[in-house]
Amino acid sequence: MRNGGGPVSIKEAMRNTAVFRCVSLISYAIGMLPLHVIESESKEKARKNPLFPLLHSRPNDWQTGFNFRQYMQRNALVHGNAYALVIRSMERVIRLIPLDPTTVTVKQNRDWSVEYHYTPKQGDLRIIKPSDILHIYADTHDGISGTSMVRTAAQAIELAKELEQFQTAFFRNGMHIGGMLSHPEKLSPEAYERLKLSMKEQYSGSANAGKWPIIEEGMTPHQFASSAKDSQQIESRKLQIEEIGRVFGVPRPFLGVDDTSWGSGIDVLGQIFVRYALNPWFTAWEQAIKRSCMNEREREYLDAKFNAGALLRGSMKDQADFFAKALGSGGHQPWMDYEEVRDNLDLPEKTIAPNPLAQKGNGNEPEAAA
Incomplete structure (x- = not known):
């Protein structure tokens, strides 16, 4: 990324509030959502599989599941790639160690095979095979490594930074008076210097915006009309925020741009965010895990x-209506049983009579077992 004063680094780009908001929204969502190993056919959680606790809660000795996923997703967004070293013992994955993406490069050999070159800050080059690297990326230009969304949004971020710098300099150094005073006579050099010093000391800076100077006798006030440039600057900044959000797939209201009260419409925006911003990353994670963290036999059935249920849940009323229909209320063909509903709501297991509606499609709901 280029600026009039030189390149805009990723660190500087992350100081832009819109970029930070987009990255944090997506990475926090990936971090907070449960990630499970499930059986392909039954969709039951494979809790006894050794990979389950690593992905869900403890990938290594110093990170939680949230910390690991959030950090990896942040790297994928900011740098384009997220890497984790897959540590095995007797073909069993026992640790996932995140790597600094700036220390890893991907190389494709003449035989089309791929290898990862890892150069730690203190140590020698290490060549790692793909089966020992969990590599998360989405958009790619070469098919083997990802593209940084921060760099994709470089032009919008650069312009946003320049607008911020302009407004910062304007409010720090500008003179924001509400009008001017004219004198019928020519001021003496002493009076002019006194006036200039007074204006600089008392009326420059954002704290003095809109003040009228009171100076010498015989002066006539002239009020300034409000300039359209101020509103244009505000609109330009909003446009740049929207441009940055568009690259990341984050809806405009999630970036704090609009003053509109969305009410129930925010649920629809949340669904759009999950569907179009998060779902591609879900798939990237799920397929990368299956490729690098499961052996050939496990890939057949796991x-x-x-x-994403936690993000897609609506109000309590909406949830009640949905699950009532799922259980067969109101003549609907049921597609869930009681335990599945409780599992979706993260409620503990409870001994409940099976739901005959889910099998027969008619009759009344059974009462809970005593």
Whole structure:
């Protein structure tokens, strides 16, 4: 990224509030959502599989599941790639160690095979095979490594930074008076210097915006009309925020741009965010895990799966209506049983009579077992 004064680094780009908001929204969502190993056919959680606790809660000795996923997703967004070293013992994955993406490069050999060159800050080059690297990326230009969304939004970020710098300099150094005073006579050099010093000391800076100077006798006030440039600057900044959000797939209201009260419409925006911004990343994670963290036999009957239900849940009333229909209320053909509903709501297991509606499609709901 280029600026009139030189390149805009990723660190500087992350100081832009819109960029930070986009990255934090997506990475926090990936971090907070449960990631499970499930059986492909039954969709049951494979809790006894050794990979389950690593993905869900403890990938290594110093990170939680949230910390690991959030950090990896942040790297994927900011740098384009997220890497984790897959540590095995007797073909069993026992640790996932995140790597600094700036220390890893991907190389494709003449035989089309791929290898990862890892150069730690203190140590020698290490060549790692793909099966020992969990590599998360989405958009790519070469098919083997990802593209940084921060760099994709470089022009919008650069312009946003320049607008911020302009407004900062304007409010720090500008003179924001509400009008001017004219004198019928020519001021003496002493009076002019006194006036200039007074104006600089008392009326420059954002704290003095809009003040009228009171100076010498015989002066006539002239009020300034409000300039359209101020509103244009505000609109330009909003446009740049929207441009940055568009690159990341984050809806405009999630960036704090609009004053509109969305009410129930925010649920629809949340669904759009999950569907178009998060779902591609869900797939990237799930397939990368299956490729690098499961052996050939496990890949035949296991999947990695995010549970996005927490983000898609509506109000309590909407949830009650949905699950009532899922259980067969109101003549609907049921497609869930009681335990599945409780599992979706993260409620503990409870001994409940099976739901005959889910099998027969008619009759009344059974009463809970005593």
